[in-house]
Amino acid sequence: METVDVVIVGGGIMGWSTAYNLLADGFDGSVLVLERDPLRRATSTSLAVGGFRQQFGTEINIRAVRYSVSVYENFSELMETPEGRPDISLRQRGYLFLAGEKAWPVFQRRYELQRRLGVEVSLLKPAEAQELVPELDLEGIAGATFCPRDGYLDPYAVLQGFEAKARQLGARCLYEEAVAIERDARGVRGLRTSTSVFATRTVVNAAGAWAGELARRAGLDLPVRPWRRQVYVCRAPVAPDREFPMVVDTTGVHFRSETGGLIVVGGATSTDAETFDLIWDRSAFVEEIWPVLAARVPLFDTLRLENGWAGLYDENPIDHNAIVGRHPELPGFYLINGFSGHGLMQGPCAGKALAELIMWGEYRTVDRSPLSPARFAAGKLVVEEAVL
Numbered sequence: 001m002e003t004v005d006v007v008i009v010g011g012g013i014m015g016w017s018t019a020y021n022l023l024a025d026g027f028d029g030s031v032l033v034l035e036r037d038p039l040r041r042a043t044s045t046s047l048a049v050g051g052f053r054q055q056f057g058t059e060i061n062i063r064a065v066r067y068s069v070s071v072y073e074n075f076s077e078l079m080e081t082p083e084g085r086p087d088i089s090l091r092q093r094g095y096l097f098l099a100g101e102k103a104w105p106v107f108q109r110r111y112e113l114q115r116r117l118g119v120e121v122s123l124l125k126p127a128e129a130q131e132l133v134p135e136l137d138l139e140g141i142a143g144a145t146f147c148p149r150d151g152y153l154d155p156y157a158v159l160q161g162f163e164a165k166a167r168q169l170g171a172r173c174l175y176e177e178a179v180a181i182e183r184d185a186r187g188v189r190g191l192r193t194s195t196s197v198f199a200t201r202t203v204v205n206a207a208g209a210w211a212g213e214l215a216r217r218a219g220l221d222l223p224v225r226p227w228r229r230q231v232y233v234c235r236a237p238v239a240p241d242r243e244f245p246m247v248v249d250t251t252g253v254h255f256r257s258e259t260g261g262l263i264v265v266g267g268a269t270s271t272d273a274e275t276f277d278l279i280w281d282r283s284a285f286v287e288e289i290w291p292v293l294a295a296r297v298p299l300f301d302t303l304r305l306e307n308g309w310a311g312l313y314d315e316n317p318i319d320h321n322a323i324v325g326r327h328p329e330l331p332g333f334y335l336i337n338g339f340s341g342h343g344l345m346q347g348p349c350a351g352k353a354l355a356e357l358i359m360w361g362e363y364r365t366v367d368r369s370p371l372s373p374a375r376f377a378a379g380k381l382v383v384e385e386a387v388l
C-alpha cells in the first residue's frame with residue numbers, strides 16, 4: 001500500500017490551487033490529486049462564466065476576492081513553467097451592478113464596507129451608469145455601483161495554469177474515483193479508489209458539487225448540494241469589438257462580452273434544480289431570461305441564442321458561503337467546499353489558506369476561520385446576500 005502525505009480529491013480549481021499553494025509554500029511531502037473526470041466535462045470550474053468581483057456584502061468574501069484578483073493579475077508570471085506562460089484572457093472591464101429603489105440602501109451600505117476594505121468601487125447615478133453602457137434602459141434604476149478592477153477571465157485556462165504549475169512543483173494526478181475514506185481512532189487513515197488504497201492521514205475534500213457525496217463516503221454530513229445553473233451564448237447586434245463590462249441587472253440576470261460580438265448570459269431560472277443532471281434547456285432562456293435582458297437593453301430584442309451549457313453550483317444552502325477548514329468530527333479531513341457559484345473568483349485565496357492550515361495548523365495570509373464548518377453547530381453563520 002502506497003503512503004501519501006496529502007490526498008486531494010477533485011481536480012478543479014480548489015484541488016489544484018491547494019496543491020499548487022502547498023508546494024509553492026515549501027511543503028516537502030507528497031501530494032496526490034484524484035480526479036475521476038479526465039476531460040473535466042462536468043467539472044464546474046470549466047463550466048463557469050468566468051466573472052470575478054470584489055463587490056460582495058461580507059468582509060470575508062471581499063478579502064478573498066481581493067487576494068485572488070492580485071493572483072490573477074500576475075497569473076502568467078506566477079504559473080510560468082518550462083512549457084510557457086498561461087494566458088487566462090484577463091479582462092478587467094469592471095462589474096456594473098444596477099440597483100432598484102428598494103435595494104439601493106443595501107448597495108450603499110455594501111459600498112461603504114467595500115471602500116473601507118480598499119475596493120476601488122464607485123456609487124453611480126443612473127445617468128452615470130448609462131455613460132458606461134449607453135445601450136441601457138434606466139427604467140426602475142435608482143443607482144449603480146461599478147468597480148473597474150473587477151472583470152472576467154477564461155476559467156479553463158486558470159485551471160490548466162494551476163495544474164501545470166502544481167505538477168511542475170511535484171504534484172501527481174491519478175484519474176480515479178475516491179470511493180471510500182477510511183478512519184481509525186486518530187482520524188483519517190486512508191483512502192480507497194476503485195483500484196488502489198492509499199495510506200494517508202490527510203484528505204482534502206475538493207470535490208465541488210459532489211463534496212456532500214464525498215463526505216458521506218467518510219460517514220459525515222456536509223451541507224453542499226449540486227444546483228444546476230445554465231449559461232447562454234448569444235450573438236448580439238453590436239460591433240464585434242464592443243466590450244461590455246459584466247452588467248448585473250436588478251433581477252440578477254447578468255451578461256458579459258465574449259469575442260466576436262457574442263455575449264455570455266447567466267441568471268437564475270425556475271428550471272434550476274438540485275440535480276447532477278447537466279441537461280441544458282433553451283426554453284428557460286426564451287421564456288425567462290430574454291424578456292428581462294431585452295427590457296434592460298432594448299437592442300438585445302434581436303439577439304440570437306447560439307448555444308450554451310449547464311453546470312453545477314457547489315451550493316451551500318445554509319448561508320451561501322464557502323466551507324473551509326478541518327471537519328470538526330474527523331481529524332485529517334479538510335474541506336474547501338460550498339462556494340455557491342463564486343469559487344473561481346475565490347479559488348486562489350481559498351487554496352492558499354487551506355495549504356497554510358494543512359502545513360502550519362493556522363492561517364497566516366488570509367484568515368478563513370469564520371468559514372470553518374464548525375460554524376453551523378455553533379450557530380455562527382456567515383450569510384452572504386450578494387449572490388447571483
Ligand SMILES: Cc1cc2nc3c(=O)[nH]c(=O)nc-3n(C[C@H](O)[C@H](O)[C@H](O)COP(=O)(O)OP(=O)(O)OC[C@H]3O[C@@H](n4cnc5c(N)ncnc54)[C@H](O)[C@@H]3O)c2cc1C
Nearest residue numbers: 010012013014044045049050051178208311312343344345
Ligand atoms: C454555470 C456556472 C457559472 C459559474 N460562474 C462563475 C463565475 O462567473 N465566477 C465564479 O467565481 N464562479 C462561478 N461559478 C462557480 C465555480 O465554477 C465553482 O464555485 C468552482 O469552479 C468550484 O470549484 P471546485 O474545484 O470546488 O469544483 P469543480 O471544479 O467541480 O471540481 C471538482 C472536481 O472533483 C471531481 N470529483 C468529485 N468527486 C470525486 C471523487 N469521488 N473522486 C474523484 N474526483 C471527484 C469532479 O469530477 C470535479 O472535476 C459558476 C458555476 C457554474 C456551474
